[in-house]
Amino acid sequence: MxxxxxxxxxxxxxxxxxxxxxxxxxxxxxxSEETLRANRDDLAGIKIRQRILRGAANRDLSQxxxxxxxxxxxxxxxxxxxxxxxxxxxxxxxxAAEKAGIxxxxxTLSICxxxxxxxxxxxxxxxxxxxxxxxxxxADLIARAKAAxxxxxxxxxxxxxxxxxxxxxRNGMTVPPRIRLQTxxxxxxxxxxxxxxxxxxxxxxxxVQGRIAGTEHLRSYMDWINSQFDQALSWNDVAWIKERxxxxxxxxxxxxxxxxxxxxxxxxxxxxxxxxxGRQLDGxxxxxxxxxxxxxxxxxxxxxLFDGGIRTGQDVFRALALGARACLLGRAYLYGIxxxxxxxxxxxxxxxxxxxxxxxxxxxxxxxxxxDRTALIGAS
Numbered sequence: 353m354x355x356x357x358x359x360x361x362x363x364x365x366x367x368x369x370x371x372x373x374x375x376x377x378x379x380x381x382x383x384s385e386e387t388l389r390a391n392r393d394d395l396a397g398i399k400i401r402q403r404i405l406r407g408a409a410n411r412d413l414s415q416x417x418x419x420x421x422x423x424x425x426x427x428x429x430x431x432x433x434x435x436x437x438x439x440x441x442x443x444x445x446x447x448a449a450e451k452a453g454i455x456x457x458x459x460t461l462s463i464c465x466x467x468x469x470x471x472x473x474x475x476x477x478x479x480x481x482x483x484x485x486x487x488x489x490x491a492d493l494i495a496r497a498k499a500a501x502x503x504x505x506x507x508x509x510x511x512x513x514x515x516x517x518x519x520x521x522r523n524g525m526t527v528p529p530r531i532r533l534q535t536x537x538x539x540x541x542x543x544x545x546x547x548x549x550x551x552x553x554x555x556x557x558x559x560v561q562g563r564i565a566g567t568e569h570l571r572s573y574m575d576w577i578n579s580q581f582d583q584a585l586s587w588n589d590v591a592w593i594k595e596r597x598x599x600x601x602x603x604x605x606x607x608x609x610x611x612x613x614x615x616x617x618x619x620x621x622x623x624x625x626x627x628x629x630g631r632q633l634d635g636x637x638x639x640x641x642x643x644x645x646x647x648x649x650x651x652x653x654x655x656x657l658f659d660g661g662i663r664t665g666q667d668v669f670r671a672l673a674l675g676a677r678a679c680l681l682g683r684a685y686l687y688g689i690x691x692x693x694x695x696x697x698x699x700x701x702x703x704x705x706x707x708x709x710x711x712x713x714x715x716x717x718x719x720x721x722x723x724d725r726t727a728l729i730g731a732s
Contacts, residue, residue: 435463665707
């Protein structure tokens, strides 16, 4: 992958390898995708102060997250269906994260199961959990995460209903799926993808298969998931999770100061400022625009992580400057997986890390801990 210079290069390779329907699933936002675009546009609008002659040699990119010292202020966030981008994609991502010394977050809606990933890596990983009506299934998932020695539970709380993704409807990624000649042609045009996916450990949702009737195949999972959204869920339900999970709890999907305060009251060890990658409430604020206010409100009481639109090391720098402890990569590493599996994911992490390192040097800063709002133009 010597010719790959940036995440956009990985994205182009991903589109060559993976059928359009799946790439649209990974890249799409909800409805008219206003919030999806805002995540990127608002990050790009933040300008970094260039500083000179400040003795910025021997830079230290390490950061403490949930009590552990990581060499980078990064984690790999949860991405559903990663195993449909590359054979055993979740295992590939977990191994790349382990090599980089950063956390990996396995999605509930992964192709490889918790147990598959646990058997493939040596260090603990994080597990992402959705609230669902079937509390027996959720209790079982929590028990399985404990048995797999997961070091943190990432509770995604912004999916009480599913935001409509128009691209999925147009492509036939609906319930039930619409199989069209165009879809078949797109898939048949990717023979290496077909061979890779068919050789994978699993071809359905590993955390659900065999435990929930009727979800043995990909085409049936949305039927079950849609039936599981519980619009009556409240902060009181977090206590039910904490009764069963003794480890670190991260609440993901915080986009409001009042919700951040409620998360602190609920006992969150960390929160993730996130709008689900622009895939839920279209018209909501970008994650980066809400980050400073949330940090000001609760940053002294809990760790604030950031998710939403990260494609460069400069983006990571911007989020750190506005108070994030670390950033979760999503589509950025997914492009790497789709481009070249574990090697591609490692390349994505390396690209972001090197860009952050150069940005720190040109901003005259040696330590991640030194990055604050004074490193940005016009921030206060």
